[in-house]
Amino acid sequence: MLDQTPPAPVPDIDPERAAILAASALPELLPVALPDDPLGVTIHRLSNGLTVYISPDTAAPRVTAWIAFRAGSRHDPPHSTGLAHYLEHMMFKGTARLGTLDGGAEAPHVAAIAELYDRLGAAVEPAARAAILADIDRATQACAALAIPNEVDRLYAQLGITDVNAFTSDDMTVYSADVPAARLATWAEIEADRLQQPVFRLFYPELEAVYEEKNMALDAPDDRLDEAMRLALFPGHPYGTQPTIGSAEHLKTPAYGEMVAYHRRNYLPNNAAILLAGDVDPATALPALERAFAGWRPAPLSAPAPGDLGGPRGRIVRELLADGEQSVTLAFRTVPIGHPDEPALRLLERVLGDEVGGMVAARLILPQRLPDAEVHGALMNEGGYLAFTGVARDGQSLADVERLLREVITAARDGAVAQDDLDAAVLHETLDAQGDLENGERRVEQMLEAYTGGRSWPAHVRRLDALRALGPADLARVARTYLGDDVVVVLRRRGRFAPPEIEKPRITPVAIDPARQSAYAREVLARPVDDPPAEQLLPDRDYVRKDMSCGPLIAARNGRSELFSLILRYDLGTRRRPLLGHAAGLLARSGVRDGEQLLDAPALQRRLYALGTEIDVDVDADRTEITVSGIDRNMEASLALLDAWLAEPVFTDAVLADLVANTLSGRRDEEDDPDDLAAALRDWAAFGDASPFLTRPSDRQLRRARGPELVAELRALRDAAHVSLYFGPRPADLAAAALVLGQGRPVDPPPPLRYRSVAAPTIFFLHKDVAQARIDIVLPRPPQPVGERPRAELLGHVLGGDMSGMAFQEIREARGLAYHAGAHLDLGDRLGDDAALVGSLGTQCDKAGGALALMLDLLRTRELAPDRVAAARLALLREYASERISPRSRPGWVQSWADLGHLADPRLAAAETIRTVEPAALQAYLAEFAGAAPIVSVLGDRKRVDLDRLRALGEVHVVTPSALFSHAR
Structure with a gap:
């Protein structure tokens, strides 16, 4: 039981500090959880004004720990957009005692770099700028002689702290981690130090990572569309004029001094909250947090520069050229968080845009009037918007798409939302709230929303009551009020976008010595701590296996709520049944006969939605x-509908014809979209004609397929043997009684995974006008014995263990060659699958050759640094010690182990192997993969990718999109 005794009082504070805190709009304290709060949240305050939210959950000996600041890109100086974001990057560089061998000796070099950036900001002439940049490079090298890149991440990994990350948005910056409960005090100590007194070392190479992130945004049409839409919605306010990633122009001259000032102005304890969810006791956690953060002094908060919240008047049109699909977005200004209309607008967004039961799905997607459409929006601290996006199929005008979107909007304004729609939407909001109980991150997200939005926790807890109080007239009123004539229309047309180029400085690589370690990190790692004993899932205690006539059942109990989740897993896909995916697409647009009643597709989805049920069918190679989720008491009714749906889907020839037309249109978009092309190129390079993209039916096969043939595919699926993975409140016996589906006809296992065979290094290049090249590398090997998996996991962690891995450190941190750089060993999902050493990169096109050469050298390194091996070993062992598999995930994990030949939880044995494997054995294992001829795929702009440089690394084959897809076969 939670100890609800209020913590010991903090020391009295002086009047000046009291005045500062009183003016800081701090959340109301809540020392004892509300009786109707399932998250059990309490709210506390440290002596310096730092707020602490705690949601206890003892399911695992870990704590989801976030620190949130009420400052984001909205608080950037208007002449230096993107500043809050690259400050977020720099906050991982360490402090005067972490990330350096000697903070005192390093300080003059850091100060010199700051002064040089001030001079760079005033320089205009190219020659003067080049000279300053050269001086910055030299000063960075002097700093690097003492620096320990990524020591923050490496130390956290060795402490068993995972998921270390951060994000920036308009009104907030958040630092996140998943912490072993036994190390919460140590995490707090490190965070307090780096948040208060960061040292912005190695700023110069980190800028390249920010440039790469900007390139990713430029290559992502959705990001550019969002930026254009926001600027038109908020033309005089930072929500529109200050994109979080920053403008290309401002990134050319980073404002180092402004970044330091931003930190001093906004990174204050009275502007921050610690959000904890998990195995945490306030009685012990709060004193530890007070000790760690007590030296962080509060200061008066400065209000951000005011913005003009005047919105669009009339119809404002913006056009966007991009590869891939064409679309129309209609965006309307709404209200800020806390406005009286907020609840009605939130519910309206769900009623209109829910993927299953929303009005857009029912009126536009299921009838196939549009191939895709969505409703999306945001409520921020000073304003909000609601947007509708519709995708055009080939031959469909954007004017027609806009007309269809406006039909739905007009219906909402005219009161087409019924009470049943509201009831179903509130039901699903309630189910989402129950789902939040299972997951520490979702708990923390709730606390984050309340804190950054300035909402009291009692009001947040009762937000569902506010939704239940709404009626159809309320939704019609807000639709009429906000979805009116003042609208931003963004037309996305097919065409070439020429991204702006950011002048890149020359960066001398930073030497990385994995043997370096600060005295502080050494001391932290030497502290005694009691790791919890590792746990193993046991049959009949943590899960139950049962045999059913349709196949095996693996069940785990949900002891928290009435929710269930059922996954029906079939060893059938498009490799052996090419039309199965097409049949699943038809199923989603079909109705069903329910007794004497005939339900068309929208009516069927409405029935399922009212039951609180969602059904999703996913087909791969x-x-x-088939995933069914919802309220357990409605499981039988939901499965009965699924059974009838698979056996006898109801559709017309017109429905099938529209499906084919929309599918073919989507395929044309796919052949033009950089993300889809990169994925197809990667799979084709790795697997050749066995690429999953080539298992799908051709365009000709789609046109020739008839309804009865597709219905036969669905019936064959229904009657095939399958694994049932159940998570819910029922005991396994009672669950099994309801879960028999189909005849259980035996199915042969799928063929094993086989990589392409090449005799020499081979590179497949595909041209695309992009700012960032996408590179994937495979060094294949024959299938590996089951016992090799722990060794592979350790080696993969050495090479690519998040930000502490060798690939990330050497490629991004040391040289700024890429934003994304990772590597791992993939031994396949089933016994008999080929294995491979896999690497991936996202880099500027003109750096593709150099980045690829370096990655290949790293993957074939002849000497693994013992310090890297030791650090990876410690990180994995501590992660194993406190890792707990949630009940919802247990059936899936148990089945994945069975696919690999494990009849029991293999993690304890894996940990023992990781504990004892010698570095020499690990090096020998790497050598087995390093001897393979690499297979490489490169998607990039041929005008900027040096193909001669690629040819020096392997035989280059230039491919075209048509080779990657089955469409024209």
Whole structure:
């Protein structure tokens, strides 16, 4: 039981500090959880004004720990957009005692770099700028002689702290981690130090990472569309004029001094909250947090520069050229968080835009009037918007798309939302709230929303009551009020976008010595701590296996709520049944006969939605999964509908014809979209004609397929043997009684995974006008014995263990060659699958050759640094010690182990192997993969990618999109 005794009082504070805190709009304290709060949240305050939210959950000996600041890109100086974001990057560089061998000796070099950036900001002439940049490079090298890159991440990994990350948005910056409960005090100590007194070392190479992130945004049409839409919605306010990633122009001259000032102005304890969810006791946690953060002094908060919240008047049109699909977005200004209309607008967004039961799905997607459409929006601290996006199929005008979107909007304004729609939407909001109980991150997200939005926790807890109080007239009123004539229309047309180029400085690589370690990190790692004993899932205690006539059942109990989740897993996919995916697409647009009643597709989805049920069918090359989730008491009714739906889907020839037309249109978009092309190129390079993209039916096969043929595919799926993975409140016996589906006809296992065979290094290049090249590397090997998996996991952690891995450190941190750089060993999902050493990169096109050469050298390194091996070993062992598999995930994990030949939880044995494997054995294991001829795929702009440089690394084959897809076969 939670100890609800209020913590010991903090020391009295002086009047000046009291006045500062009183003016800081701090959240109201809540020392004892509300009786109707399932999250059990309490709210506390440290002596310096730092707020602490705690949601206890003892399911695992870990704590989801976030620190949130009420400052984001909205608080950037208007002449230096993107500043809050690159400050977020720099906050991982360490302090005077972490990330350096000697903070005192390093300080003059850091100060010199700051002064040089001030001079760079005033320089205009190219020659003067080049000279200053050269001086910055030299000063960075002097700093690097003492620096320990990524020591923050490496230390956290060795402490068993995972998921270390951060994000910046308009009104907030958040630092996140998943912490072993036994190390919460140590985490707090490190965070307090780096948040108060960061040292912005190695700023110069980190800028390249920010440039790469900007390139990713430029290559992502959705990001550019969002930026254009926001600027038109908020033309005089930072929500529109200050994109979080920053403008290309401002990134050319980073404002180092402004960044330091931003930190001093906004990174204050009275502007921050610690958000904790998990195995945390306020009685012990709060004193530890007070000790760690007590030296962080509060200061008066300065209000951000005011923005003009005047919105669009009339119809404001913006056009966007991009590869891939064409679309129309209609965006309307709404209200800020806390406005009286907020609840009605939130519910309206769900009623209109829910993927299953929303009005857009019912009126536009299921009838196939549009191939895709969505409703999306945001409520921020000073304003909000609601947007509708519709995708055009080939031959469909954007004017027609806009007309269809406006039909739905007009219906909402005219009161088409019924009470049943509201009831179903509130039901699903309630189910989402129950789902929040299972997951520490979702708990923390709730606390984050309340804190950054300035909402009291009692009001947040009762937000569902505010939704239940709404009626159809309320939604019609807000639709009429906000979805009116003042609208931003963004037309996305197919065409070439020429991204702006950011002048890149020359960066001398920073030497990385994995043997370096600060005295502080050494001391922290030497502290005694009691790691919890590792746990193993046991049959009949943590899960139950049962045999059913349709196949095996693996069940785990949900002891928290009435929710269930059922995954029906079939070893059938498009490799052996090419039309199965097409049949699943038809199923989603079909109705069903329910007794004497005929339900068309929208009516069927409305029935399921009212039951609180969602059904999703996912087909890939070798597996099909049907996921059913919802309220357990409605499981039988939901499964009965699924059974009838699979056996006898109801559709017309027109429905099938529209499906084919929309599918073919989507395929044309796919052949033009950089993300889809990169994925297809990667799979084709790795697997050749066995690429999953080539298992799908051709355009000709789609046109020739008839309804009865597709219905036969669905019936065959229904009657095939499958694994049932159940998570819910029922005991396994009672669950099994309801879960028999189909005849259980035996299915042969899918063929094993086989990589392409090449005799020499081979590079497949595909041209695309992009700012960032996408590179994937495979060094294949024959299938590996089951016992090799722990060794592979350790080696993968050495090479690519997040930000502490060798690939990230050497490629991004040391040289600024890429934003994304990772590597791992993939031994396949089933016994008999080929294995591979895999690497991936996202880099500027003109750096593709150099980045690829370096990655290949790293993957074939002849000497693994013992310090890297030791650090990776410690990180994995501590992660194993406190890792707990949630009940919802247990059936899936148990089945994945069975696919690999494990009849029991293999993690304890894996940990022992990781504990004892010698570095020499690990090096020998790497050598087995390093001897393979690499297979490389490169998507990039041929005008900027040096193909001669690629040819020096392997035989280059230039491919075209048509080779990657089955469409024209």
